[in-house]
Amino acid sequence: MELNSVKEAKDVDVLVVGAGPTGLALACDLARRGVRTLVVEQSDALFPGSRGKGIQPRTMEVFDDLGVVDAVLASGGRAPVGMIWQDGARQGEHDMFERPAPSEAEPYTEPWLLPQWRTQQILHARLTELGGSVAFGTALTGIRQDAHTVTAGLSTGEIRASYAVAADGGRSTVRRALGIPMTGEDVDPAPMLVADVRIPSLDRLSWHIFPGDGTGHLAVCPLPGTDDFQLIGQFTEGGPDTSPAGIRALVAARSHLAADEVTEVLWASDFRPRAAMADRFREGRVFLAGDAAHIHSPAGGQGLNTSVQDAYNLGWKLGQVLRHGAPEALLDTYEQERLPVAAQILGLSTRIHRGEEQRGAATMQLGLGYRGGPLASGGIGAGGALEAGDRAPDGPLPGGTRLFDLFRGPHFTLLAIGTDAELPPLDGQLVHVHRIDAYEPYGKGLFLVRPDGYVGWAGESAAGLTEWLERVRSC
Structure with missing residues (x-):
């Protein structure tokens, strides 16, 4: 009471x-x-x-x-390819990211700015x-x-x-x-400056990189959906001046741009990478x-x-x-x-x-998971394609829906993939059950997908499923 x-x-x-x-x-x-x-x-x-x-x-x-x-x-928008500048001239492109094509299992495969x-x-x-x-x-x-x-x-x-x-x-x-x-450490002894600026004269097709002359680099990245650029400057000597005048002076010193080409400084901060x-x-x-x-x-x-x-x-x-x-x-x-x-x-x-x-x-971060963790149990399905603790892949379903559509929401999802294994009685509000044909990224078997999209339990039969669920609900 x-x-x-x-x-x-x-x-x-x-x-x-x-x-x-x-x-x-x-x-x-x-x-x-x-x-x-x-x-x-x-x-x-x-x-x-x-x-x-x-x-x-x-x-x-x-x-x-x-x-x-x-x-x-x-x-x-997509991250633009880097453009290296030296003495006011373009030296060539440098793409900082791998850009694999999306797949049925992985619909998002590159950073989104x-x-x-x-x-x-x-x-x-x-x-x-x-x-x-x-x-x-x-x-x-x-x-x-x-x-x-x-x-x-x-x-x-x-x-x-x-x-x-x-x-x-x-x-x-x-x-x-x-x-x-x-507990930690300084990653780099050089302090850095980050700012949001507007530079109408600079093209927005590239991530502009100015390597510098030993005093630190400068990078200017267009921010999609805005008129702004994010500016990042490194300082091997002295410290950042985050005032509008200081930022304009930095741009003029490290690039071919004149100070007054920075028409606005919207926000600025300094930090030391840790x-x-x-x-x-x-x-x-x-x-x-x-x-x-x-x-x-x-x-x-x-x-x-x-x-x-x-x-x-x-x-x-x-x-x-x-x-x-x-x-x-x-x-x-x-x-x-x-x-x-x-x-x-x-x-x-x-x-x-x-x-x-x-x-x-x-x-x-698609490969991150919780294999061997406290909520990963039951082993693997037939074929060993996916283990408990792994991220649950997306995939197409009949009628134009996808596995991610099944997962969306606060519930658990039990996938019976390529199997007619018998299931114990389950709380239909807590666990949504779907039987689908075999799908290679999973293999065959039973896969209980947690609300955060990771496989909590997997097996060829339902043995152990009820015990796992008792850890995440009232007994």
Whole structure:
């Protein structure tokens, strides 16, 4: 009785601190699960800069499931090929990305450029459509917790929640309040500048690269769907001047462009590339996600994408615990699954920054998975094409639909592929069952696809399926 009273007194189920891509993606996922969520953001508006501009293929799949991929496709564009400049002359093209053709199993296969501010606008609009909202101008002033409740002090008052998620960036107030250390290193001793600028005289067909003369390089990338360029400058000597005058002087010094050809400076920031990770991603009833948990070099475009996928991993688990009575131990698997992935991606982005590895299949994040993890069991289907823990591929179905259409939503999906194996009784609201013909990317057998698009359980028969489901629902 006492526990029920505590739960009934809570203002929300989940408090999300930070309205960046991580917090907004998580809030969208929770909203469609009927989880009462409050997003608080200390700024008065969404972040205004382009910073995380590259959406990797795996994140495009996440956006497909969340219902925003059409807006993302309409607002962004393919990454242009790089153009190398020297002494005011074009020296030739350099494509920084592999560009494999889309396939039935992988419909998105190259980065999609979209300024971060626009990504956040799209996610915020989707959250509003789902009935959620963001409390802007609301800062976290303190946080405490007990066995049942998180109590957060806000600049507008106090709120009680079942859980809280820190999505408040690399300088996370929540992480510091919890006393969770972050361990890492400088990836590059040279500080960098990033800015959104307008240069009408510069063509928008190329990603313009000015190698420089030893003082640092300059790169100017057109941002699709806007009149803007993202400018990135490296400084081997001194530090960045982020004022409009300083940025114009930088462009004039390192390119053939005159200072006054930069007609507008819309946003600017300086940073020092770092690779760092929190020692743990959970403290009691509070979770760290996105930059609050791991900080990446921008090389390879991994930070925003890894962050959104943190949210995607955590959202369905919170939904299962809060709305379907799943054991709380399910929430332990968030750190168990995401911390190793974050460590792997941190290493990748650092190597790319230092020129030790090129952008390629790994940066697309389609090969990431949870094989051998706490929720990957049951082995493989016949033929061994797909294992528990792997990303569930897309594929065509009769009538013009696709496997991703079957997966879309907060449910689990059981695929019986090329088999008439008998199934145990299943909760039809929790698990949607589909029998389809053999499909090579899967092989044959039974495949239980989690709400985040990974195979949780696989087998040639249903033995062990019920036991797996008991870990993610009330018994």
